[in-house]
Amino acid sequence: MDLYHVLTDDEGRLSAMDRKLAQFVLQDVDFVTGSSISELAERAGVSPPSVTRFCRHVGCSGFSDFKVQLARMTYVGLRYLRPEVPTSAPEEVAEDIITKAQNALFQLHKQLDPARLNEAAHLLRGAGFILAFGSGGNSSMISNELQNRLFRLGCNIHSSNDRAMDLMLSAAATEGTVAIVSSMTGRDMDLVRCLELMRARGVPTIALTQSGSPVAAAAGLTIPIDLAEGRNIFRPTSTRYAYLAVVDILANLVAYADRPRAMAVLRRIKEELVRSRDGDDRQLLGD
Amino acid sequence: MDLYHVLTDDEGRLSAMDRKLAQFVLQDVDFVTGSSISELAERAGVSPPSVTRFCRHVGCSGFSDFKVQLARMTYVGLRYLRPEVPTSAPEEVAEDIITKAQNALFQLHKQLDPARLNEAAHLLRGAGFILAFGSGGNSSMISNELQNRLFRLGCNIHSSNDRAMDLMLSAAATEGTVAIVSSMTGRDMDLVRCLELMRARGVPTIALTQSGSPVAAAAGLTIPIDLAEGRNIFRPTSTRYAYLAVVDILANLVAYADRPRAMAVLRRIKEELVRSRDGDDRQLLGD
DNA sequence: TGTTTCGTGAAAATTAATTTCTCAGTGATG
DNA sequence: CATCACTGAGAAATTAATTTTCACGAAACA
Structure with missing residues (x-):
């Protein structure tokens, strides 16, 4: 499955010729x-x-x-590993960021444990x-986003980004009460x-954090999110997309765990929004 | 390039046989x-x-x-269009959300205008x-995120989510002063x-919003973000990933527009964080 | 109704990929 | 130090797959 890892050959299984081709x-790739x-054989100088x-x-x-396999992995996996050339051309910055975001989501998907997500959702629902x-900054966005998503589903929730208040x-x-915390470093000792x-x-x-970190150790239930951040100091944040996705997933699972209640609350919010704005009810719930 | 659109054949260009095969x-796809x-010919009943x-x-x-083209588009494009079956199994919810997020990023990439991004970045930088x-909720996250990203680069910025204050x-x-606003609906008349x-x-x-909307019309420079939200009332928010990516891109362009200043500010922040936490300086800038 | 056009599938031809075979290099062993 | 076994490479041959050609039939139009 994971052709990319085989090609990079971290374990050194491939022979000299295979490595050369890899x-x-x-x-x-293109x-x-x-x-x-x-054609490939000629260009690579082999038979x-x-x-x-x-x-x-x-x-x-x-x-x-x-x-086919190569093409399949190209989109998300492979562009990512082009050497990190510092560039400032808008096209390339955009492509780089979008690719890394997609890659973060891709990595997350591979490591998610449905059972833990379910357990967390049921804790939150109850x-x-x-x-x-x-x-x-980053984790505070996640905690606020939890508040933003869950209050709509009828949960009583407060988000705090203040260590003293925490x-x-x-x-x-x-x-x-149930607590859910986010720490991308996993080393927030106050937390x-x-x-x-x-x-x-x-x-x-419940903790959304790096596995093996102090925060993970201290939490009752950890949803591990382990992603390698790039080295570029200006672009340290593709991880946020993965955290955000976990929030989305949890919110959805909470919604489905008690569908009627969630539907009712969403409907009330929507009615209120439509009443106070124009009548287009195909809009998002809350801009 | 866009094999998916050709296969769905919205314009009706394909002949009967081609449509059947499509x-x-x-x-x-797999x-x-x-x-x-x-094999394909036999299964599809053609020659x-x-x-x-x-x-x-x-x-x-x-x-x-x-x-090859099919495999290339599969990852992001194609899973997305499976009929929207309401499911509550954690695996499927996770896959659905992640796929839609990736799809939103994919769509965004296709519609981004580098010149506008550049113009916006230069306005912000100056x-x-x-x-x-x-x-x-959603747009407030984006506006706060702009604050979170840009203050690190030495920008003086205030984020407000309060219509009266705005x-x-x-x-x-x-x-x-330069203003940058976000509205996913584009119909926030206060804005x-x-x-x-x-x-x-x-x-x-500068406005991050739907093109053709009142907000877009009112802004001096619009960065259009036009994505079709799914119909599922519980999952209305894959668009956020696209908005977030635009924030990331802008922040990066601002950083590169005045690299020395941004580097200096980031370094000061990092030093401060490392001093007040453990000494691991490979961590994120600000959890 | 005849004619033209378009599209289809059968068969042939072509192209591409794979297997087989042989040979060269390397390392072990007598 | 020589020889033998082993590994892995490329040349040639084989095989498999795709594509082209061609002929036929259906639908559209005169």
């Missing part, structure tokens, strides 16, 4: 997907049979199959009150303290 | 990408030459090329003060009023 392929086996063998070695049934914590809220949490405090008091805690 | 292909021309002709008609050089407006801020805007007020006073205005 590198050649990675260098110019050429390869459009070429015949003999056609070697190409066939290479295709088999990387798990394809033949050259045609290899081309909560009398939800506390959402996250700070620092601690007080944690200490004051009442019976029936860890909040989680410990709440767990000690029997408040269920 | 439908057959769309029904089971089979087609893995099959030979004769191999018809398949070749079909491939030519949809803009490919032959059957192999068709398979501004003495930036006002970011957006309300309603109006006052607009009226009070000083020389050198339109703000834009008109500022344009009348010579304040440059």
Whole structure:
């Protein structure tokens, strides 16, 4: 399945010739997907049979199959690994950001655990009150977004991005409260303290964070999100798309867990919006 | 390029046989990408030459090329158009949301105008003060995110999600201010009023919104974002990913427009964060 | 109703991919 | 140090697949 990993050959399984071909392929995927086996063989300086063998070695049934697999992974996977050339041309910046965002979503999809998502959704659905914590700009967006999505579904939720407040809220949490926190680094020690405090008091805690991090260790239920951020200091944030997707997924699962209640609340919000704006009810719920 | 549109044949250019094949292909892309021309011909009940002709008609050089193009578009484009079956299984909800998010990014990429992005970035870069407006949950996230991204680059920026405040801020805007607003519906008439007020006073205005909408008409420079939202009332928000990507792109262009200044500010922020946390400086800038 | 045009499938031809076979290089072993 | 086994490469041959050609039939139009 994961042709890309085979081609990069991190484990060093490929022979010298195969590595040579793999590198050649990675260098110019577009050429390869459009070429015949003999064209490729000539350009790479090998014989056609070697190409066939290479295709088999990387798990394809033949050259045609290899081309298809390659094309399939190209869109998301491969553009991404072009050497990180600092560019400032708008087209390239746009392409780079969009590709990385898609890649982040792609990576996320591979690592999501449906059972955990379900468990988290049921905790949230059953909560009398939800506390959402996250700070620092990116995580605060996620925590606010949880508030934005869940209140529409009839959840009582408060989002806090203030470390001092977080601690007080944690200490004051009442019976029936569920906490959900976001930390992209997983090293927000204030957040860890909040989680410990709440767990000690029997408040269920959910963390969206890196697995193996202090925050993950402190939370009752972790939804791990492990993505490699790029090195470019100006572009550190494709991870946000993955976090946002997790929020969306949780919100949907919460909605489906109690469909009638969610429908009713959404309808009320919509009516209110339509009344206070023009009558076009095909619009988004809340701009 | 856009094989998907050709296959759906909205314009009715394809002949009866081609339509039949197109439908057959769309029904089971995975089979087609893995099959030979004769297998496909047999299953679809046509002759191999018809398949070749079909491939030519949809803009490919032959059957192999068709398979490659098909595989290329599959990842993002094609899963999306499976009939919208309301499901509540975590795997399917996750896949649905992630696919739609990727699709939104894909659509965005096709419609972005680099020149406009560049123009917007230069306006923002040159501004003495930036006002970011957006309300309603989704657009407010975008406006806050602009604040979050741009302050790091040394921009003076304030994000407001309060319609009453927006109006006052607009009226009070000083020389050198640039406004950037977000409205997914494009029908936020309070926002339109703000834009008109500022344009009348010579304040440059940028809008992230639907083209052809009142907000787009009122803004000096519009970055159009036109995406079809799904019909499912619980999942109205894949558009946010596209808006977020535009924010990312703008932030990057602003950063590159004055690299030294941005670098310096980022470094100061990073130092401060590292000092107040553990010493791992490979972390994100601000969780 | 005849004629033209368009499109289809059968068969042939062509092109491309794969298998087989042989040979060269490498490393182990006597 | 020589030889033998082993691995892996390319040449040629084979096989498989695709494409072209051609003939026929249906539909449209005169």
